Amino acid sequence: MKTADKHSKIIRAATKVFAKKGFFNARISDIAKEAKVADGTIYLYFNNKYDMLLSVFEEKIGKLVEQITTQIEKEDDPRRMLEIFIENHLREMKKNKNLAEVIQIELRQTNKIIKDYRNNKFSEYLNIISTIIKKGQSEKVFRQDILPGIAKRAIFGALDEIARIWNINIDSEYDIDETEKQVTRIFLVGVLENPQA
Amino acid sequence: MKTADKHSKIIRAATKVFAKKGFFNARISDIAKEAKVADGTIYLYFNNKYDMLLSVFEEKIGKLVEQITTQIEKEDDPRRMLEIFIENHLREMKKNKNLAEVIQIELRQTNKIIKDYRNNKFSEYLNIISTIIKKGQSEKVFRQDILPGIAKRAIFGALDEIARIWNINIDSEYDIDETEKQVTRIFLVGVLENPQA
Amino acid sequence: MKTADKHSKIIRAATKVFAKKGFFNARISDIAKEAKVADGTIYLYFNNKYDMLLSVFEEKIGKLVEQITTQIEKEDDPRRMLEIFIENHLREMKKNKNLAEVIQIELRQTNKIIKDYRNNKFSEYLNIISTIIKKGQSEKVFRQDILPGIAKRAIFGALDEIARIWNINIDSEYDIDETEKQVTRIFLVGVLENPQA
Amino acid sequence: MKTADKHSKIIRAATKVFAKKGFFNARISDIAKEAKVADGTIYLYFNNKYDMLLSVFEEKIGKLVEQITTQIEKEDDPRRMLEIFIENHLREMKKNKNLAEVIQIELRQTNKIIKDYRNNKFSEYLNIISTIIKKGQSEKVFRQDILPGIAKRAIFGALDEIARIWNINIDSEYDIDETEKQVTRIFLVGVLENPQA
DNA sequence: AATGAATGAGCATTCATTCAT
DNA sequence: TATGAATGAATGCTCATTCAT
Numbered sequence: 102m103k104t105a106d107k108h109s110k111i112i113r114a115a116t117k118v119f120a121k122k123g124f125f126n127a128r129i130s131d132i133a134k135e136a137k138v139a140d141g142t143i144y145l146y147f148n149n150k151y152d153m154l155l156s157v158f159e160e161k162i163g164k165l166v167e168q169i170t171t172q173i174e175k176e177d178d179p180r181r182m183l184e185i186f187i188e189n190h191l192r193e194m195k196k197n198k199n200l201a202e203v204i205q206i207e208l209r210q211t212n213k214i215i216k217d218y219r220n221n222k223f224s225e226y227l228n229i230i231s232t233i234i235k236k237g238q239s240e241k242v243f244r245q246d247i248l249p250g251i252a253k254r255a256i257f258g259a260l261d262e263i264a265r266i267w268n269i270n271i272d273s274e275y276d277i278d279e280t281e282k283q284v285t286r287i288f289l290v291g292v293l294e295n296p297q298a
Numbered sequence: 299m300k301t302a303d304k305h306s307k308i309i310r311a312a313t314k315v316f317a318k319k320g321f322f323n324a325r326i327s328d329i330a331k332e333a334k335v336a337d338g339t340i341y342l343y344f345n346n347k348y349d350m351l352l353s354v355f356e357e358k359i360g361k362l363v364e365q366i367t368t369q370i371e372k373e374d375d376p377r378r379m380l381e382i383f384i385e386n387h388l389r390e391m392k393k394n395k396n397l398a399e400v401i402q403i404e405l406r407q408t409n410k411i412i413k414d415y416r417n418n419k420f421s422e423y424l425n426i427i428s429t430i431i432k433k434g435q436s437e438k439v440f441r442q443d444i445l446p447g448i449a450k451r452a453i454f455g456a457l458d459e460i461a462r463i464w465n466i467n468i469d470s471e472y473d474i475d476e477t478e479k480q481v482t483r484i485f486l487v488g489v490l491e492n493p494q495a
Numbered sequence: 496m497k498t499a500d501k502h503s504k505i506i507r508a509a510t511k512v513f514a515k516k517g518f519f520n521a522r523i524s525d526i527a528k529e530a531k532v533a534d535g536t537i538y539l540y541f542n543n544k545y546d547m548l549l550s551v552f553e554e555k556i557g558k559l560v561e562q563i564t565t566q567i568e569k570e571d572d573p574r575r576m577l578e579i580f581i582e583n584h585l586r587e588m589k590k591n592k593n594l595a596e597v598i599q600i601e602l603r604q605t606n607k608i609i610k611d612y613r614n615n616k617f618s619e620y621l622n623i624i625s626t627i628i629k630k631g632q633s634e635k636v637f638r639q640d641i642l643p644g645i646a647k648r649a650i651f652g653a654l655d656e657i658a659r660i661w662n663i664n665i666d667s668e669y670d671i672d673e674t675e676k677q678v679t680r681i682f683l684v685g686v687l688e689n690p691q692a
Numbered sequence: 693m694k695t696a697d698k699h700s701k702i703i704r705a706a707t708k709v710f711a712k713k714g715f716f717n718a719r720i721s722d723i724a725k726e727a728k729v730a731d732g733t734i735y736l737y738f739n740n741k742y743d744m745l746l747s748v749f750e751e752k753i754g755k756l757v758e759q760i761t762t763q764i765e766k767e768d769d770p771r772r773m774l775e776i777f778i779e780n781h782l783r784e785m786k787k788n789k790n791l792a793e794v795i796q797i798e799l800r801q802t803n804k805i806i807k808d809y810r811n812n813k814f815s816e817y818l819n820i821i822s823t824i825i826k827k828g829q830s831e832k833v834f835r836q837d838i839l840p841g842i843a844k845r846a847i848f849g850a851l852d853e854i855a856r857i858w859n860i861n862i863d864s865e866y867d868i869d870e871t872e873k874q875v876t877r878i879f880l881v882g883v884l885e886n887p888q889a
Numbered sequence: 890a891a892t893g894a895a896t897g898a899g900c901a902t903t904c905a906t907t908c909a910t
Numbered sequence: 911t912a913t914g915a916a917t918g919a920a921t922g923c924t925c926a927t928t929c930a931t
Contacts, residue, residue: 104911123407125322129905139913141907150905180490205406209462210320234489243489250471251480252489254463255456262455263448265406274447283448291488292431292440292449293377304894326922336896341923498890517801519716523926533892535928544926574884599800603856604714628883637883644865645854645874646883652853653846659800660845668841677842685882686825686834686843687771698915720901730917732903741901 108146111136112160115153120199124154124206158207161200162222165193169229179237184285186230187260191284194264195277201264208261227253256288305343308333309357312350317399321351321407355404358397359419362390366426376434381482383427384457388481391461392474398461405458424450453485502540505530506554509547514593518548518600552601555594556616559587563623573631578679580624581654585678588658589671595658602655621647650682699737702727703751706744711793715745715801749798752791753813756784760820770828775876777821778851782875785855786868792855799852818844847879 114136118127129150133140147153169189173182194201208223230253237243263280275283290296311333315324326347330337344350366386370379391398405420427450434440460477472480487493508530512521523544527534541547563583567576588595602617624647631637657674669677684690705727709718720741724731738744760780764773785792799814821844828834854871866874881887 107911125407128903133914140905141914142912144906145911183489209402209406210322237489242491244483244487244491247484247489248472248476248480251460251477252484254459255481255484258455258457258459258462259452260455261459262451265455266451275445279445280448283445284452286441287444287449287452287485287488289488289490290441290493291484291486292380292434292444293486294438294441296487296493325920330897337922338897338924339895342894347922501890519801522924527893534926535893536891538927539890577883603796603800604716631883635885638877638881638885641878641883642866642870642874645871646878648853648857649850649875649878652849652851652856654849655853656845656849657842659849669839673839674842677839678846680835681838681843681846681882682878683882683884684835684887685878685880686774686828686838687880688832688835690881690887719899724918731901732918733916735902736915 107136107138107142111138111143111146111153112157114138115157116161116199116203119154119157119206120202124150124210154203154207157203159222161203162226165190166222166225166229168193169226173229173233179233179240179242180289182233182236183230183256183288184281186233187256187285187288188281190260191263191277191281194260195267198268201261201268204261205265205268227257230256259284259288304333304335304339308335308340308343308350309354311335313354313358313396313400316351316354316403317396321347321403351400351404354400356419358400359423362387363419363422363426365390366423370426370430376430376437376439377486379430379433380427380453380485381478383430384453384482384485385478387457388460388474388478391457392464395465398458398465401458402462402465424454427453456481456485501530501532501536505532505537505540505547506551508532509551510555510593510597513548513551513600514596518544518604548597548601551597553616555597556620559584560616560619560623562587563620567623567627573627573634573636574683576627576630577624577650577682578675580627581650581679581682582675584651584654585657585671585675588654589661592662595655595662598655599659599662621651624650646682653678653682698727698729698733702729702734702737702744703748705729707748707752707790707794710745710748710797711790715741715797745794745798748794750813752794753817756781757813757816757820759784760817764820764824770824770831770833771880773824773827774821774847774879775872777824778847778876778879779872781851782854782868782872785851786858789859792852792859795852796856796859818848821847850875850879 111132115127115132118132118135121127122131129143130140132153133143136143143153147156169186172185172189176182176185231249234243234247234249234252238245238247238249263284308329312324312329315329315332318324319328324347326340327337329350330340333340340350344353366383369382369386373379373382428446431440431444431446431449435442435444435446460481505526509521509526512526512529515521516525521544523537524534526547527537530537537547541550563580566579566583570576570579625643628637628641628643628646632639632641632643657678702723706718706723709723709726712718713722718741720734721731723744724734727734734744738747760777763776763780767773767776822840825834825838825840825843829836829838829840854875
């Protein structure tokens with residue numbers, strides 16, 4: 102087996118185990134067993150347990166960035182772009198609950214001090230949103246008074262919370278299409294009946 | 299010192315230590331030292347470490363529920379009520395970063411299975427939002443097609459993510475007043491310039 | 496309640512709890528609860544946990560010594576005296592399983608170093624047997640070549656092992672009368688069919 | 693070092709430490725240090741502390757069973773067989789005081805409920821005695837009215853109590869040869885001068 | 890004398906990491 | 911590269927004992 106294969110086998114196993122047990126409750130030996138690899142082998146590919154989490158996170162987010170970017174590039178309407186982002190995020194999280202879980206864990210569970218200096222992919226991911234917002238503003242499609250730095254947090258936070266619930270309640274009340282529409286509408290037009298009033 | 303005092307001293311210490319180190323990295327002896335109490339004393343008031351986290355969480359959220367409910371009851375306009383909720387949540391989190399942190403931890407860090415059957419206060423908290431939404435809908439102030447069950451998650455998630463960032467970046471770009479206005483506006487009227495279009 | 500009463504209430508409770516859980520697994524608070532007394536109160540009557548065990552043991556054995564001595568004094572035939580000893584020991588252990596248990600514990604479970612300097616009652620108890628043996632020898636009823644110091648251990652050991660089994664198997668195969676007869680016979684005439692041969 | 697070696701090194705160390713301090717006072721780290729092994733290593737070979745005690749006990753008793761069985765098989769006279777049993781037991785306990793101690797501990801110290809379903813070797817050991825008795829009865833060498841189930845307990849109890857004393861008094865009054873003869877005689881012919889009388 | 894809240898030393902067990910093979 | 915036995919630091923929790931009331 103080639104090195105790259107083993108590396109990704111471990112990443113896959115780690116994603117699964119971290120998602121299932123949480124970072125602190127996951128044991129290296131769990132991951133090793135899941136990856137069908139010896140415990141020690143893991144340390145040939147990662148420096149330590151936390152490094153694995155970070156790698157998993159970065160890799161998964163990296164793929165998301167790529168995938169969403171590809172789709173968005175084909176569009177020109179910022180409304181549609183935002184819609185695509187929301188759609189994609191929710192669909193990916195629904196499809197891959199482990200991924201949703203790992204995002205939750207990495208973002209909140211581990212030592213904040215260690216965290217900061219490497220989360221580049223995640224910044225990139227959030228910045229897809231703010232870039233859309235800014236484009237919309239320059240094209241006079243989005244309100245000028247929206248602060249993209251805040252909007253990107255609000256949108257990501259909303260999506261993330263919804264994904265969190267999916268991971269807790271196996272059967273949620275609303276289906277994914279409805280949820281997408283709802284979230285998109287809330288962010289595009291707000292909850293007011295007559296905004297002009 | 300009276301028993302009640304010691305209990306709340308421990309809660310306070312636990313909140314601080316959990317916030318600073320995270321649940322898994324917090325040692326009982328850290329909390330004991332912070333509370334100026336012996337390690338064993340903690341077990342006179344709590345069954346185990348996780349029980350402390352849950353107690354801290356429930357108590358803090360309980361106070362939030364009370365405080366926000368009191369303020370909202372004085373209002374009648376659903377728009378204003380939603381604004382008050384957003385305002386309060388953000389102000390509390392800004393004021394008490396430990397609280398924000400503990401919410402983050404409890405919501406994502408610990409065993410989901412154990413969690414569900416006790417997080418009543420948190421449900422209550424979220425339901426404040428959906429109640430406001432429903433009231434707004436019945437008064438034709440909010441759009442009829444908004445699903446309160448999704449909106450409450452979206453709003454809480456947005457607020458929570460913003461608070462998370464405050465806890466990471468000591469100095470955030472935007473001040474609290476601006477952030478409040480932004481979030482309120484995003485949720486009330488959305489990001490579109492001309493929703494009618 | 497008079498002091499003596501409380502002392503004996505604690506002794507009774509301790510006997511019960513030690514018997515049920517063993518010395519090391521018994522908690523002071525268990526004994527206190529059983530005696531309907533505060534934990535701290537126990538330390539007004541005993542120096543420490545081990546001191547309680549020793550007190551329980553000495554008191555119980557002391558009573559046994561007294562009881563058996565009284566009965567034996569009425570007899571003159573060493574054969575009958577030995578029989579009475581065996582009878583009494585077995586009957587007491589059958590009647591009071593806690594006592595049997597505490598003997599087992601004290602004799603084997605606790606620190607040998609601490610033990611030695613106080614076990615006077617137990618020596619007295621064993622010496623009842625050797626005294627009987629010696630009397631029997633001087634009256635030419637028992638064999639001259641029997642060493643009383645060894646015989647007393649053999650007899651006590653046999654009785655104690657039988658009592659141990661009673662405490663493990665709730666229903667033993669043999670009833671107490673039969674057991675008494677058996678043990679008495681084994682020690683009086685041995686197992687041989689034709690000792691002369 | 694091979695695995696088997698390490699296992700037996702730990703068994704040896706545990707036997708020594710349990711004997712010296714008693715089960716409850718023995719610390720895992722004591723055993724680890726005695727075995728020149730890390731604390732954690734012990735848990736690669738045993739599930740927990742109690743499991744070690746049980747393993748030690750079973751292994752030691754197992755060896756005794758084997759050794760005594762081998763010797764007894766060469767004999768045909770039940771009198772001699774009983775003598776061999778007594779001889780062997782006492783010699784082994786004298787030689788290996790730790791072993792005597794561990795028998796004492798395991799038999800009385802630990803949870804009786806757990807105990808029963810695994811002490812197979814010990815049952816085997818006691819049944820060597822009853823088998824001898826039965827053989828003697830069928831050959832009309834031993835009295836027909838002796839109950840083997842009681843006799844085996846009486847004999848084991850006697851031997852065990854004598855071994856207990858050896859472990860307490862470093863210098864006992866009687867030497868081993870004399871003790872053997874005494875015990876054998878007591879059980880074979882009893883203490884009476886004229887059994888016929 | 891009696892209480893029981895408070896103490897804090899003590900320890901079994903876990904598990905990330907190492908390293909000889 | 912790969913293994914997995916070995917390591918030993920780390921810690922939640924217990925419980926005998928104390929002492930202010």
